[in-house]
Amino acid sequence: MSPQVTSTPFDQTTPGPELPGLVARYRNSVEAALYRSVPESKGDDLFFPIRYHLGWVDQDGAPTESSLTHGKALRPTLCLFACEALGADPARALPAAAALELIHNFSLIHDDIQDQDVERRHQPTLWHLLGIPRALVAGNGLQSVGDLAILNVAGGDVPPETALRVSQILTESYLEMIQGQCLDLDFESKTDIAAGEYLQMIAYKTGALIRSGLEIGALLATDDQIAIQAFSRFGSGIGRAFQIRDDFLGIWGDQATTGKPRGNDIRRRKKTFPLVFALENARGKSREELLRIYGQEELTDTDVENVLTILETVGAQKQSRSITETSAQEALAALKPIALPAWAQNEAESLVDFLAHREF
């Protein structure tokens, strides 16, 4: 039985949900804030790679039609949403929203070096185009641009104490992200990762920046600690739902919507949740086969098919969906203690539905 014809209560037989309306509503202002944050190229070879990675220019420096924020722009959207949902003008969170997207992108530049990935968004990755030294430096430059952007939160009616706190929250969460990257590197050589350890790793690596974005957005709207904590916990749930859905799509996603072949993460030997779950739960010959396959440097098509079958046998697909659903419900439950306006409650539900059920 092949995984994609499995029938479970979690199956999506219709196409996945669209990008939530909020993403489109905030897109222009996020894009403008990003443009304001990144200095114009001055011929010193730092800002061209940054603008290329952000999708603003092509390899020859010519402006492109498509751009970063034509994507999900998840982190800035969540930050602005928290701010607006708590009754403040989301514009005051724009520098923070831009900083989140910039720092997320900085981490992608370095991730591509680490993973030796040669393509991102259908373009050569920065290190593949310019070599490791330039990509490394451009990533660091992008992080600094993000650090400068967040300092611009101060001003208007945002007091400097709040701006400092925002900067601290962002930096602390970024350090957690790095701790997650370290754990992830450890996992590469391990085959006995407990599912709980994996969930802790992604809470750092993916969750921290999503959570801090919501916390920052809330903090810029209110000093009500209950509301800030509610959005922070909302972020923890969202982060997990988002990453486990990402792991799901990395294996069972449709190439037409994800742009990547089925089983892609298996072929790349990524230890994502379904595989960690299988390594923890497979017994006997299945377990031996998994260990044999992941003991190799490269996987054949047959290996990939065999892994897909084992994942199916141990219920890894079902378990991935189940964790995504539970995390999505936890995210929404976290918002219960605060009385959001109806529009914000609806948007929160749309966001969670999208993140948990998206096909791309």
Add this chain to the structure above:
Amino acid sequence: MSPQVTSTPFDQTTPGPELPGLVARYRNSVEAALYRSVPESKGDDLFFPIRYHLGWVDQDGAPTESSLTHGKALRPTLCLFACEALGADPARALPAAAALELIHNFSLIHDDIQDQDVERRHQPTLWHLLGIPRALVAGNGLQSVGDLAILNVAGGDVPPETALRVSQILTESYLEMIQGQCLDLDFESKTDIAAGEYLQMIAYKTGALIRSGLEIGALLATDDQIAIQAFSRFGSGIGRAFQIRDDFLGIWGDQATTGKPRGNDIRRRKKTFPLVFALENARGKSREELLRIYGQEELTDTDVENVLTILETVGAQKQSRSITETSAQEALAALKPIALPAWAQNEAESLVDFLAHREF
């Protein structure tokens, strides 16, 4: 005639000056501030590499005798000096001083990756010990630790506006450092670098962080813009004197004091000031020979000797000393507009003398 017996007004026939007393006086408190800034290892593999790079533990995680701040600790010393020279308690600049040293060290971790250097301070470099991915991530972690340290400037009688400004100055100077790294990467493939371009590059790559450290120390002591600007310009002069002396020692330094063989930077094909000057000024056969030698992937002992002879012929050693002297004088002249107490004036002169004439 071999370079080391050249007699010029700039010759140091006696051993170079000792580390200025200020370094020893601030050392313990800088070290303590660094220890406070770096979290204890929690078994998550992020903080061990950081502590190893800082020289606190060896490859097995055992505490070492020698440590980072047994070195020059230039940046924190300058920052604390500016603060104290302007009449404030240097303790208020300690978080900034620690941040400067942490961020400087972060840049060294990534520099070692870029330059593929396998040894630093007689120990394997981080990437050489743990691989590029872990070194890359550890560098980023160290930068974040530095970013968090600088945010701790706020508190006590340092208002949050000042802390924000300090953070901004540090981040902007760090971005300049990265721009300098980009220019430096450009230079690798160029043989027609003007001396002026080189001086601009090092003003970014080395000068920015030294200058901003002094500016931050001053800003934490006073809101007198003339004094802050004076220390900033003092930093620009010091940065240039320091780097050109570094370039000098990289070629003509004594292995007994520098720990590196004579001609080391030539062998490593580094385009430091003496070489840039020679490429700009050599004519005829000397120029052809330089271009031939630097067109190779590896240099022989004879190549190194030939380059040393050409550097001598065009006066590169003399010119390097001359620029160092001029920059040192400019640094001290920059402090003239402010009336420093006698002890501070003396310390400034000792610092500049050390940086311009040091043998290590």
